[in-house]
Amino acid sequence: MVARHRRLNLVAGWTHRQGATKVGRVSTVPGPRTPPLRGTWLVDLDGVVWLAGQPIERVGMAIAALRAHGVRVVFATNNSAPTLEQLLARMRAAGIEAPPEDLVTSAQAAASLIQPGERVLALADGGAREALEARGAVVVEDGPADAVVVGWTRQFTFDRLAQAATAVRQGGRLIGTNEDPTHPTPEGLLPGAGALLAAVETASGRRAEVAGKPHRPVIELIAARHPEVTAVVGDRPSTDGLLARALGAPFALVLSGVTGPGEEPDPPADVVATDLFELVEQATHGTSSTPGESAGTTVGP
């Protein structure tokens, strides 16, 4: 993963900002903290809008407040398992109405690497399959295949691992929707798609091309669809933070997902808030609380 991030940084022209200020155990950087109330905010779903599908408190009010201030809100998720309709239904349950074009998924990013008509072995759930079929791919259950797409799925068995690894050894390109090692749930962290992808990489002896945040396929998808991103809101610095850097937008870290108070985000966040509602409160009131205040820790000098 480190090597991939290094490649991304070079490609995106991103350099780690210097002069970080430490507040408690959370570091931040000087300069613009709270994202501006204009343009397009790119908001993560897991750990920001919901935890394992359960809405995070007041998230619907936060999105409504952003929209009331004229901010366009679009959503980007590395979770390739749900279909678009399933994601929209979860959003409605959280009090958020949005059209499907306001969703960018790692499934769509993975599908963008496929040419129409190619045979694709999908070791993934409905969202990835939907995106591949929308792209014009022929989704198959066994090789040979032009590509093997691995995404999060509970249907991950030894036999399916063997089919995927064999198809890759026979020449199929290995594509991962994302490489998140875990995903957050109210009960704690569960294995993410990256854990499954690592098994296929190990068994096939090949490294995968990864499509989702913070990698190039999804960056290109977002840049094409939403050229005016003014903020990236997420709970995972290694995906959302690096995506923000690649897009040249502030990274707003929320502590409602995989990152807890007291953890030092890498890359550093431009602003840290307990959750999306608190972040929007900061933005709409024109204030900029420090990460230490948000995290409930003592603010240093």
Ligand SMILES: [Mg+2]
């Ligand atoms: Mg997340």
